[in-house]
Amino acid sequence: MVKICCIGAGYVGGPTMAMIALKCPDIEVVVVDIAVARINAWNSDRLPIFEPGLDEVVKACRGRNLFFSADVEKHVAAADIVFVSVNTPTKTRGLGAGKAADLTYWESAARMIADVSKSDKIVVEKSTVPVKTAEAIEKILTHNNKGINFQILSNPEFLAEGTAIEDLAKPDRVLIGGRETPEGRKAVEALKAVYAHWVPEENIITMNLWSAEISKLAANAILAQRISSINAMSALCEATGADVAEVAYAVGKDSRIGPKFLNASVGFGGSCFQKDILNLVYICECNGLTEVANYWKQVVQINDYQKSRFVKRVVSSMFNTVSGKKIAVLGFAFKKDTGDTRETAAIDVCHGLLGDNAKISVYDPQVTADQIMRDLAMNKFDWDHPQHLQPMSPTATKQVDVVWDAYEATKGAHGVCILTEWDEFKKLDYKRIYDGMQKPAFIFDGRNVINVDELRKIGFVVYSVGKPLDPWVKDLPAAPPS
Numbered sequence: 001m002v003k004i005c006c007i008g009a010g011y012v013g014g015p016t017m018a019m020i021a022l023k024c025p026d027i028e029v030v031v032v033d034i035a036v037a038r039i040n041a042w043n044s045d046r047l048p049i050f051e052p053g054l055d056e057v058v059k060a061c062r063g064r065n066l067f068f069s070a071d072v073e074k075h076v077a078a079a080d081i082v083f084v085s086v087n088t089p090t091k092t093r094g095l096g097a098g099k100a101a102d103l104t105y106w107e108s109a110a111r112m113i114a115d116v117s118k119s120d121k122i123v124v125e126k127s128t129v130p131v132k133t134a135e136a137i138e139k140i141l142t143h144n145n146k147g148i149n150f151q152i153l154s155n156p157e158f159l160a161e162g163t164a165i166e167d168l169a170k171p172d173r174v175l176i177g178g179r180e181t182p183e184g185r186k187a188v189e190a191l192k193a194v195y196a197h198w199v200p201e202e203n204i205i206t207m208n209l210w211s212a213e214i215s216k217l218a219a220n221a222i223l224a225q226r227i228s229s230i231n232a233m234s235a236l237c238e239a240t241g242a243d244v245a246e247v248a249y250a251v252g253k254d255s256r257i258g259p260k261f262l263n264a265s266v267g268f269g270g271s272c273f274q275k276d277i278l279n280l281v282y283i284c285e286c287n288g289l290t291e292v293a294n295y296w297k298q299v300v301q302i303n304d305y306q307k308s309r310f311v312k313r314v315v316s317s318m319f320n321t322v323s324g325k326k327i328a329v330l331g332f333a334f335k336k337d338t339g340d341t342r343e344t345a346a347i348d349v350c351h352g353l354l355g356d357n358a359k360i361s362v363y364d365p366q367v368t369a370d371q372i373m374r375d376l377a378m379n380k381f382d383w384d385h386p387q388h389l390q391p392m393s394p395t396a397t398k399q400v401d402v403v404w405d406a407y408e409a410t411k412g413a414h415g416v417c418i419l420t421e422w423d424e425f426k427k428l429d430y431k432r433i434y435d436g437m438q439k440p441a442f443i444f445d446g447r448n449v450i451n452v453d454e455l456r457k458i459g460f461v462v463y464s465v466g467k468p469l470d471p472w473v474k475d476l477p478a479a480p481p482s
């Protein structure tokens, strides 16, 4: 029986390995992590992450050929294939801080693999890493050569949170990069055989290691670029009376462009897009490609601009101040169908509103109050100097409360900000919400989930990203000449 061990039981390691176990009953899969609480949660009825369909997949194979364990070394030593799916966040200090990927967790995993291995292994990069990481890992794995053969493969993951199970069950493609040597090709074939249990062969793409590593960064950069492109258009639509949803529809009808990923929003969030683009920017800079680096940097800058534009709309519409006013925030996760808040636009929007002394009441169906308070207590983004983070005022989170439903959050509020596109926000009784609010009642839809005309009929002053402006919604002051 082939034995797989995956280091890192997070948003990628957990669901990805559960899918392999489900589709490959002849393979034993063990997911290991140094975070004992996370492993305990994977072994319980309350999984550590919320992902539609995940519970069913885990229940179908946990204890059969899927195991979760904190005994990292034992299972790594026993495995034929070791996936490394540890976090690779942006460095916060030292060389490349604020841009480069922090490979501390990766390096310590690689050193541990080298130390405990007694048999040949295929080591698979599942984490998103800078190009040429495989070369560095090879050096670590072979540094005290015990005669063990390690083959490094790049097998980046393309799942999106909220649709992870669908994405894993029917991936657009599986990408495997390996060394172009007989041993490298053999390792690629071995990994291909795992995916071939359920992925059609034509969807399993193989290529050289560096192409595979860059393809992951390129895919995320190009996806995020589409969002920044439509968000940039949303600003122009608001200034001219066009409707960004109509523009996106017209543009997306061109089969060369396609309709997906053209939803204007308050800004993209999530643990990947910003981190991976900044990593790409850093790699370009290190290779002397200043123009290329600046091009990609702009995708992140437009995203910051979009978040700050949203906050300015709220404040300027509400008579230029939200000081002491209650603002209901509906949705805190970075997208619907996940409880993940990493880099969510909601953090920056709340910080912006708290900066103007608002009182915030948050409701999200999947994010805990503890998580929201932790996120808001962290350093805040500085709109005027986007490269800086500023310490939050210690009293700021006293202005925030987290409640259990949208009606409670909006009761007595002056304004409502919709920051996540949860389906339930489309079905709310907005007449009831309006009746319970201060007047004039403002609603700022950062996700284009509400019916603008219906809400205006109820009496709301409505702002919806990229839509023709309500006469009440104040135009933003023109940028001062630089």
Ligand SMILES: NC(=O)c1ccc[n+]([C@@H]2O[C@H](COP(=O)([O-])OP(=O)(O)OC[C@H]3O[C@@H](n4cnc5c(N)ncnc54)[C@H](O)[C@@H]3O)[C@@H](O)[C@H]2O)c1
Pocket: 007, 008, 009, 010, 011, 012, 013, 032, 033, 034, 035, 038, 072, 085, 086, 087, 088, 105, 106, 108, 109, 126, 127, 128, 129, 157, 158, 159, 160, 161, 271, 272
């Ligand atoms: N989240 C996504 O949707 C997604 C999708 C595709 C790719 N990725 C990439 O996959 C990687 C993992 O992302 P994630 O969201 O699953 O991260 P995560 O933080 O949810 O999980 C990483 C896990 O690795 C564990 N870990 C760290 N060092 C370890 C070590 N030395 N030994 C054992 N366990 C260790 C951590 O405790 C943590 O539980 C990142 O590189 C990310 O960019 C993420």
Ligand SMILES: O=c1ccn([C@@H]2O[C@H](COP(=O)(O)OP(=O)(O)O[C@H]3O[C@H](CO)[C@@H](O)[C@H](O)[C@H]3O)[C@@H](O)[C@H]2O)c(=O)[nH]1
Pocket: 128, 157, 158, 159, 160, 161, 162, 220, 223, 227, 260, 261, 262, 263, 264, 265, 266, 267, 268, 269, 270, 271, 272, 273, 334, 335, 336
């Ligand atoms: O038209 C759109 C599409 C998305 N978003 C936002 O963009 C962010 C990211 O969304 P999405 O890409 O769906 O989720 P992620 O889980 O971040 O997945 C991205 O990042 C992963 C990690 O690298 C990759 O594996 C996926 O392929 C890639 O889609 C979220 O805030 C969305 O609300 C928009 O604003 N408009």
